[in-house]
Amino acid sequence: MSGTKLMHDGHDETSDTVGEQAFRRIRSDIISGELKPGQKLKLERLKSQYGVSVSTLREILNRLTTEDLVIAEGQRGFEVSPASVDNLREVGDLRLVLENHALALSFASGDLDWEADVVAAHHKLSSIERALLAGDKNRTFEWIKYDFAFHHSLIAACGSKSLLAIHQSIFDRFMRYHLLAASFRGDGVSHDHRELFDFALARDVAGAQAKLAAHIHAGIDHILSTGKL
Template sequence: MAGTRPLSDSMDEINDTVGEQAFRRIRSDIISGTLKPGQKLKLERLKSQYGVSVSTLREILNRLTTEDLVLAEGQRGFEVAPASVDNLREVGDLRLVLENHALALSFAAGDLDWEAEVVAAHHKLSSIEKALLGGDADRTEQWIKYDFAFHHAMISACGSKSLLAIHQSIFDRFMRYHMLAQSFRGGGVAEDHGELFRLALARDVEGAQAKLASHIHLGIDHILSTGKL
């Protein structure tokens, strides 16, 4: 029949969708700390937990090794990447290099639509931070979502999909440590975001880069102060 797609093509699409969903769930569970640093990733257990085949799980876990979220142990299988002070500092440095470069490109190219995106992202983040400062500790995961959205909005006009994708991967690895620390930094982080917002709208590249460096380093100090690593 004209226009009918082969069943095999449809099944491949369904399988790809299921595999992508499982990939996102496993990746999210690693970043959130649900799957803990150093935890052995037993394929049979994960098969029932995430509803995909062992072969698909192997593909997913090998894919996550490229982001340093999973370690492949040869014949011994896979485990969640460990957390360490050195790795936290390394990831923080990588984030700073990538985000500073993207900020400069984005500030130069951003138009009125970009400004509107930054305004909207900061408004949402600021609302969550006010709730956290008011004692609503259950909003931490939501804060991480809007924290990324704000930082992403500031660099979204950089003109490089590859740069944005790499930045998101590094940002998520950095946020993993915040989730492991299970502690919101408080008023200081909200003030940082307010200043970054002002500097973004002013297109002040040097000021924003300096504030971002302080923001990231203070975040590292806060994570280490919790004693969770």
Template sequence: MADEGQQLDEGVADLAFRRIRGDIIAGTLPPGRKLKLDTLKAQYGASVSTLREILNRLASESLIVAEGQRGFEVAPASAENLLEVADLRLLLESHAIRLSLASGDLDWEGRVVAAHHKLSVIEAQLLRGEIERTAQWVRYDFTFHNALISACGSQTLLALHASVFDRFIRYHMLAASFRGADVMSDHKALFELAMERNADAIVAKLATHIRSGVDYVLSTGRI
């Protein structure tokens, strides 16, 4: 019975962690929001002690700021932080994609092809004005970029990239709009260069892709 209770507690904690983290990325919990434990307990169904552990984990990802005795709040958003996150994403993704292109096999190619197909379908729907697809696009955007680097051979690198990617995507969610045809064109170019195994060209394209994303977010005036 004790083991069952422990597994239940761990399940609740994992679910609460994923929900809180997802709400921060999506902007449901906006930058600067004070996170009161009693309110979170009612909203996410986890104990206060579990919530403290969750918030400390999220603080280690820089998604939450721990304020000592004053508690916790969602990390603020700023142009300076966006640029820092973009630089870190570019550093990690460039390294991982070079490794992936060098060792990717037929299964890797299949993952990239499938991920790009799904992403391009969603992007075409967004271009037709189906803005309700934005959250779905965010998921497929990550899936595509993750597929590109999935043969890098390092789970640590993949996990770190995923965390930084989410921090980058949070700014796109705060911008609350889709970047348009340019981002779809970028993804097609990245896909084609990946299939050609052209490491130098894909890293250069990735750099312009990420910088364009930063410029777009800042142009919305929401940060």
């Protein structure tokens, strides 16, 4: 997946400062696995790679420690947070708590425009999943982007920008493990998404929450089955 960038939120980098662009690039490279778990983050090397000063890099890496994507080692510098089974399960649990709460709020408040966005997001995701199921393994990274877009659409009407922002951070940390596994789960994940879509249009909160729990736990089991952790 070298060279790929995790840009799943429609953000336009042209409006960012150089430092903000570097922050987004480094964050994306950690999530995508280009910067590997446990990798030492040498400031001089990063300075030339991302085109920012050492002081800016320190600010960026300290920001990333708040998302648990980077570990600060005191005088020894920084490293990419390691990947572990325990952390995967913890992140999965956090995602489930946040997303379940946001689903209930969103289903209660979503209007016709929200429904249209859910339909569009599911259509795009299901198209990518059909390609993957047909054997196009090069679409795995693209699937990550549309997977987030679909799950985000389900909770977009929750009415809380803070909840959406925290959910995105946790979702990205969860997807980091999928990208490390570099493996698509197959028919099961596609069926899960179709059921979540149906529950959303029916405003069935209990059904969606139960399906989401099964969906996340199946994702964890799949990641572990690849033996990449």
